[in-house]
Amino acid sequence: MNKLQSMRRYQIGPVYRRDQPAMTRGRYREFYQCDFDIAGESEPMLADSECVLILTEVLSGLGFSNYTVRVNHRLLLDGIFQCCGVSEALFRPICSAVDKLDKCSWDEVAKEMSDKGLADEPIERIRQLVLTPRGGADLVDQLRENPALKGNAMVTQALDDMSRLFRYLCLLGCPDQVRFDLSLARGLDYYTGLIYEAVLEPTPDCNVTVGSVAGGGRYDKLVGMFTKKDIPCVGLSIGVERLFTILEQMHKAKEQKIRTTATQVYVCSAQKNLLEERLRLCGQLWRAGLPAAHSLRSNPKLLTQFQYCEDTGVPIALIIGESELRDNKVKLRCIASRKERLVDRDSCVDEVRAELASLAAAQQKTEQ
Amino acid sequence: MNKLQSMRRYQIGPVYRRDQPAMTRGRYREFYQCDFDIAGESEPMLADSECVLILTEVLSGLGFSNYTVRVNHRLLLDGIFQCCGVSEALFRPICSAVDKLDKCSWDEVAKEMSDKGLADEPIERIRQLVLTPRGGADLVDQLRENPALKGNAMVTQALDDMSRLFRYLCLLGCPDQVRFDLSLARGLDYYTGLIYEAVLEPTPDCNVTVGSVAGGGRYDKLVGMFTKKDIPCVGLSIGVERLFTILEQMHKAKEQKIRTTATQVYVCSAQKNLLEERLRLCGQLWRAGLPAAHSLRSNPKLLTQFQYCEDTGVPIALIIGESELRDNKVKLRCIASRKERLVDRDSCVDEVRAELASLAAAQQKTEQ
Known part of the structure; x- marks a missing residue:
């Protein structure tokens, strides 16, 4: 359209979801979001690591220290599914079952997989992998040595990416709050590479478990669905209203007053x-x-x-x-x-x- | 609703007009606007002069020097109409005819007044007043002495307001670009006191006549239409897209490059x-x-x-x-x-x- 093929951009404003509103959970069709995206060709994981760094900068800048950024890779999940004997047609449905692991127990997720037509053996093999403890660059090395995954092309490429990610984050001086988590799947279908999600852990100031406050990933095929040319992209979205609600609770707990005027x-x-x-x-x-x-x-x-x-x-x-x-x-x-x-x-x-x-x-x- | 009875606020964001879009003139239903408003009780003309000052600050801050802020008073227009023999039922229709003076000739406006049922004599009396040259505090004094207006309660109150306005603007150090203009009427029905409008005059850098780029006024009865309590308000709206289009033209004319990145x-x-x-x-x-x-x-x-x-x-x-x-x-x-x-x-x-x-x-x- 405007022939732009590369850019970094951010935006804060109202966005819309095509979904039934769930007012009681604060889930409206129109809500405020802060987006950051990098579009255009980039050396593997370079733009991606910048996005993860920005996510940590935003959360630190807002005064949060109790956050974790969970990272995973769509290709790794697909590779794991392949190694566990899942047919390609079931990659996305099984991925969407894994996505529920932050809200449901393994048994419920396993039942969904089974309902979707997966046999017991691959389900058990997936369990052994995605419930692996979280880690950093060490987990990448462990997975490289895992006999169940060895030789799978998707796994190899994804692990190369993850290893680059951790090296780049280290060079950028990114805070050590990034965790490689194989159970992270992210709901949206359009992700093609790295995926990530920020969660706030309960603290004495704010003991509400709020789950994900921001997330994103690489989506290399989305632009191509609407234009003639694929433009590789990576980005993140931050739930502004959710974070502000939590900040308000934290200020309240500390009995800090929130100023509503800028007057000095x-x-x-x-x-x-x-x-x-x-x-x-x-x-x-x-x-x-x-x-x-x-x-x-x-x-x-x-x-x-x-x-x-x-x-x-x-x-x-x-x-x-x-x-x-x-x-x-x-x-x-x-x-x-x-x-x-x-x-x-x-x-x-x-x-x-x-x-x-x-x-x-x-x-x-x-x-x- | 939230019991707020006084505030100063600004907002930049999309707003909507209930109107047929006129795409060719850049008139869409959704457009961007910057609003500033002061709500709550205030000494007469105090909040109003702050709004006029802010309007000049915004335009100067964006690099415009070629602007004029035209000011007038709804009560003065009504008083003038009364003195000229217009019946009260015709105040708003005649006001809306005067509003067209920036786009139409006096003859066209006079024809509209006549079509709306006004006799030739009051039309001629209105002409003599609203086409008075623009001025400042001096025009206030002239109008006070005008025999056609003397003794009219609305005129007296409005002129007291206008005289306060010019005194306050002077104390605030407001630039000398504010002109008292009896032909300014503003389209919207809800204004109850001071009204104003900023226009850019053509310059060598930008010889397009763009008309109004911002405007506003006092609207003391609008909040009361939606809640049980009247809350006096005064405010202004700035046409962000329009100003940016003009700025772009000016930069182009000066062959100045517009930077699209903040990178240093x-x-x-x-x-x-x-x-x-x-x-x-x-x-x-x-x-x-x-x-x-x-x-x-x-x-x-x-x-x-x-x-x-x-x-x-x-x-x-x-x-x-x-x-x-x-x-x-x-x-x-x-x-x-x-x-x-x-x-x-x-x-x-x-x-x-x-x-x-x-x-x-x-x-x-x-x-x-």
């Missing part, structure tokens, strides 16, 4: 009839790019203005009264410490910036 | 088989928060990598070769000047930051 400075009047002076000062702060606000009432009480700052977490108040105006000063109040000092009106932007920087530094020190 | 550093290999070293360096830059990228091919040619930087406007390349690796160095190349220098591998993040800062400073100097 609140311009207060100490006496009546100073509305126009407040406006003049706000204009000065806004032109300097400082997120400032003031009361939209003409004569608010000083205590009410301070209370607003405390309630909403605005860190600094600038106060003007008759005497400050006369002396060309403003009073700078640090809301948390209640300390006040007079500063020159002309340098108040710099004073506010310095105060904000010192508050941020103190905050960072507390958190360490 | 491109990691290049000077020899074959250095893919893994590129990854290691990329990881280092990414962890430092620098927007870095590299080729997804295993052995790209150095010239191809430089060409990519030139084509996409990436300002800096970091080059690694065997000798750099041996000496724990990287070569920093400034793409525009083609100047290269060796820097220590350990301090390359700081070197890149310093180079970017000096490039930005030089750029700013050129633009002045």
Whole structure:
């Protein structure tokens, strides 16, 4: 269409699923998602490892430390099915049964496989493989030596990929929270290579088991289904609403307040009839790019203005009264410490910036 | 619903209009818009002047200098209609006729008024008023003295508002591009007070007459139509796609390239088989928060990598070769000047930051 054959892109916005809504589980047809994708030719596993790294960066950046990224490879699953004696026609149905392992017991999954026409012996052989403990590059080596898989072309190629993935992630300095997990299958049919999924483990701050919060994989044939040319792609989707709900719970558990305003400075009047002076000062702060606000009432009480700052977490108040105006000063109040000092009106932007920087530094020190 | 009775909010996203699409004029049912609104009780014209200021900030911030914000007041229009002998039932229909003055001649608008049942005399009286030259606070004073309007309660209240508006805008340091224009009517029925609209005037860079690119006003009764309680509101909408189309034309006219990537550093290999070293360096830059990228091919040619930087406007390349690796160095190349220098591998993040800062400073100097 637009002849683009390679790009990196991200998008945050509403997306739609063709599915019956399940409101009680927060599953709507329209929901918010953050997507990242890399399209175009790439050295094997290079774009893929970048996607896995980005997934860890997003979760770490949002303040999560209790996540695991489970990785697996569609070709490896197919290879395993082949080695276990599953006919090719059953690859996808059996894969979709494996996908339920995070919600169902092995017995239920085995029953589904059996219902789909698979004999007991291949089911048992699949069990022995996909329920292998999770691992890292070590698991790749183990699987290479596994006599049941040796010589299978799909397995060999997939293990080469997985071994590259772990090497690249190591070079990129990716956090050590990536686990090779043969029981990961991912629901969507269009994946063709690496697949991954991020799960949050319960913590003291957030003991809800929430399952998958993000996932993705390689889909080399999807673009070709809609255009004349295959364009190899790899990408990930992050469930924004789900993560935000969890973050809210975590903040609540820690009794942390969530700020709903970006205001850093609140311009207060100490006496009546100073509305126009407040406006003049706000204009000065806004032109300097400082997120400032003031009361939209003409004569608010000083205590009410301070209370607003405390309630909403605005860190600094600038106060003007008759005497400050006369002396060309403003009073700078640090809301948390209640300390006040007079500063020159002309340098108040710099004073506010310095105060904000010192508050941020103190905050960072507390958190360490 | 959520009991919120006051807020400032902005939103950028898809919105929908219930209208027949006019594709050729770029008028779709779904389009992108940036909205800003202030809800809740406010001293008269205080929130309103903040909205007008924000409108000028957005347009200036996007690099436009050739804009005018036309302002008017719905109550003033109604007062004028009353003074001219229009019956109250005709206020909205006549207002909607005035709204067409930016696209149609006065004769066409007068014909519409006549078709809607207005006599020739009131039409002529309206003409004399709404076609008054545009102005600022001076026009407010002129209208106060206009014998045709004197004593009308709606006119008096609206003129008090307009006079406050100009005083507040002056205190806020709002650019002098706001024009009081009695012929501005705005299409939507729900406005109850101040209305405004931003228009771009043709310039040598962009001689297309594009008309309105943003607009808004006070709508004190709209929330009450959907909830039990009236909540006074004022806001504005900016036509994002329209502005971006115009910006593109302007860049084209100036032969300025529009960058489609945010990448600031491109990691290049000077020899074959250095893919893994590129990854290691990329990881280092990414962890430092620098927007870095590299080729997804295993052995790209150095010239191809430089060409990519030139084509996409990436300002800096970091080059690694065997000798750099041996000496724990990287070569920093400034793409525009083609100047290269060796820097220590350990301090390359700081070197890149310093180079970017000096490039930005030089750029700013050129633009002045």
